[in-house]
C-alpha cells in the first residue's frame with residue numbers, strides 16, 4: 226500500500242464495511258494553484274501592512290472550487306494566539322463572511338463579534354466605528370479576509386457602495402491588505418468602486434481541465450483514498466472521465482471519488498475502475514440541477 230499516505234494506509238487495513246464510514250472526510254491537498262495562492266497571501270501579510278496603499282487580492286472562481294478551503298488553510302497557518310504581555314488575543318488574520326443582508330453597521334458588528342468584543346450591538350455609529358478600528362489595531366490585525374464577497378450584490382446598489390466604501394476605509398485607515406474571495410460576481414461587485422477595483426489583484430481558480438495538472442491533483446487524491454490497490458486516477462483514461470463528470474470542480478471531484486470508492490468497496494474491489502465512476506450514486510452537477518428544476522416545475 227505504498228501509494229497511500231500513512232493515515233489512509235491505516236484506514237485501508239480495516240475491513241471494507243467499516244471503511245465506508247471514513248470516506249466523506251475532507252483532507253487538505255496542496256495542489257500547485259492553492260500553494261501559489263497561499264504564497265501570495267503570505268507575501269501580502271509579510272510586506273503590505275503599514276503601507277500607505279496596501280495591495281489587495283481577489284480570489285475568484287466558480288462555486289465549489291476550493292476558495293474557502295484555501296482561506297481556511299491560510300487561517301490555520303496564521304492562527305490567533307494569546308499575547309503574554311497583555312491579557313488579550315492577537316489576530317494576525319481577521320476572517321469574516323460577507324452576509325447577503327449586509328449593511329455597514331452589520332459589517333462593523335460582525336468584525337467586533339469575530340474579535341470577541343461584546344460591543345457588536347452598540348448603537349452609536351461613530352463610537353462603533355472607532356471601537357472597531359481601535360480593537361483591530363489592538364489585536365494586531367495585519368490582514369482582513371472577506372469570503373463570499375459576491376453576496377454584496379444581493380443588496381440594493383446604495384448599500385453595496387456604502388459597504389465597499391467601508392472596506393476601502395478600513396484598508397486605508399489600518400493600512401492592512403485585504404484578501405477577498407468569491408465567484409465572478411465578487412469581481413463585478415468590486416467594479417462598483419473604482420478606487421477599490423484597481424487595488425485588488427485578481428487570482429483565478431478556474432475549472433479543472435483534462436490536462437497533466439489535473440492528473441497531479443487526482444494522483445494526490447489517490448494518496449488519501451483508503452483503497453489497497455492503486456487506481457491510476459491521474460492517467461488519461463480515468464482523468465478524462467472524472468473531469469467530465471465533475472464538470473471540472475474540485476468539490477464535485479471529491480464527491481465523485483468518495484461515491485466511486487464506496488461503490489468499489491461494495492463490489493468487493495480495492496481500486497476505482499471506470500464502472501465505479503459511471504455507476505456510483507454520484508450525479509453530474511448540471512443533471513442534478515436540471516432534475517431539480519423539472520421536479521419543481523411538476
Ligand SMILES: Nc1ncnc2c1ncn2[C@@H]1O[C@H](COP(=O)(O)OP(=O)(O)OP(=O)(O)O)[C@@H](O)[C@H]1O
Nearest residue numbers: 251252253254288289290291292293294475476479
Ligand atoms: N485543497 C483541497 N484539498 C482537498 N479537497 C478540497 C480542496 N479544496 C477544495 N476541496 C473540496 O472541495 C469542496 C468545496 O471547496 P470550497 O468550499 O473551498 O469551495 P468554494 O470555492 O469556497 O465554494 P463556494 O463558492 O460555493 O463557497 C471542499 O468541501 C472539499 O471537499
Ligand SMILES: [Mg+2]
Nearest residue numbers: 292293294372
Ligand atoms: Mg466558499
